[in-house]
Amino acid sequence: MDVKRTAHWLAGLLLVGLMLSFVLGPFVWQLITALKPEAQLAQLPPLLPSPPTGQHFATVLNAPGLLRVALNSILVAAATVALAFFLGIPAAYALAKLQVRARNPILGTLLCLSMFPAIANVAPLYLLFIRLGIRDNPLAIVLAHSVFALPFAIWMLTSFFQEIPDDLYRAARIDGCSHVGILRHVVLPLAAPSLLSVGLLVFIFSWNEFLYAFTLTATERSRTLPVAIALFPGLHELPWGEIAAASVLATLPVVALVLLFERRIVSGLTAGAVKG
């Protein structure tokens, strides 16, 4: 009996280990590369940097324009989240709780939009943004990201809002709430954990997105981190050490965000609203 239990435990451990190494492997490799001295970059062994060097990180942090690019990234991701919420929350509320005539066609269309391959939209959007005169402008990236973020946000929020019992909406109307009031006093407080997860996912998507950010920008004025990292200036060859160091740095804010909000992203806040 005990042998069997131990075997189960070991098998479980092995599976978790495999999964972790699959997920974390690339990141760890990146970190190792970032810490390796220049001479060892293309060598194996040594597997681990000996001695570890902070040279690449120092180069990256001192690189001119990096602050600008990092700010662009934050700005673009935050603006995408803001836009997705500003338009997505009212839309999702209407789709979830009002008698919208073409509800299912609208939801279906949104789903189709988000299934469009990104590459198919690049050329038309590029031309459109040139016409609008916002090429090489962070606004263009925000708009492009919203094309994908908004349908996603509306879908997720609609299903979250639907989970809030109808009677709560009705009670709020009786108690004197307008639709805006219902959103403010009932829906948003109750859906806060869901809003947080949607916001986080949209933020991460926008933060990591490369294709549009690359195509729609030309200079450091509007570039975001993934683009800047890919275009890291090297003299004769690709500066792998610096690229790795920059990637690690670019990942940290996202990791920090997730760790910070992880505990808040819990369900069960609606417990006790209605008999359950």
Place this chain on the structure above:
Amino acid sequence: MDLRLDNLTKRFGDKLAVEIPSLTIRAGEFFTFVGPSGCGKSTTLNLIAGLEAPTAGSLHLGDRDLTALTPHQRDVAFVFQSYALYPHRNVFGNLAFPLELAKRPRREIKRRVETAASRLNLTPLLEKYPRQLSGGERQRVALGRAMVRQPQLFLFDEPLSNLDAPLRAQMRKELKRLQKELGTTFIYVTHDQEEALSLSDRIAVMRGGRIQQCGAPREIYDQPANTFVASFFGSPPINLLDATVELDGLRLGDFRLPLSPPTGALAGTKLALGIRPEHIRLHAQPAEDAWPAQVTLAELHGGQSYLELDAGGLRLTAVADAAAAHHPGQTVHVQLMPDRLLFFDQTTGVRFNK
């Protein structure tokens, strides 16, 4: 102020949900809409609350036309079956919410919430959140949230059906007492005939979106308008027997039931005879106008037992004193109380006034 419903109609697509030509709910009365599920009673309540817009017709509270007003403007409070408490607000927050929205001064809010809370024994719970409360406590909070508004009308949508039986009985008494104390109109929706009978000043019995009968509980029970109303109320349900009118009485299967005055003019008419189980007298010995019947089932309900009887193919339910200890197989003699007989049209189900 009286609430007047005129030609109030609600359709969902082609389906008629409610059609009430005319109904007045008097100021200060405990009025109940009762009926099986899907009869339109909840829709009627939603129409009164303003949660649904009528397809046609109008609602007036006194002289005020409510038809186009929002739920809030109508000045009504609603108690939901699910309680619908705000989970992110504590009990105080739930009670205060309608007053906060109305922008009442903080001190007034506090005073009114505390008054309502003490009346409903909620004072020790004010800081708790809905998830920390029992079903009965949540029910009282929902009631409290309705009370702080001091509304013109209280609307209840099956408020007790999520509670267990003892609590339900207790809350029923509390509701009745509360209504008498507040003196405000209560409009109540339930599918439970017993609840309707015990709580209401007047009852509207609904079926298929239409009111079948409207009247005091006693009247509804003793003089049902049709077989539907007759069978909806009463436990065990009323006996409905096929009968044929003869020259000086009724024929039911092998039995004759003499009636006075003579019924010759109607001879040959078929009708449904209604008699409530408690209006059947049981004799151990043969008696005048009594039919022999066999007990097929005796079901004990505390002090009473419900008897299933077979009188030569005629099936009847009767109520007997449990102390008599009736048992299946036993022969009894049944006598229908003549002044308790109800006569219905066999096809339309409408009751005849003798």
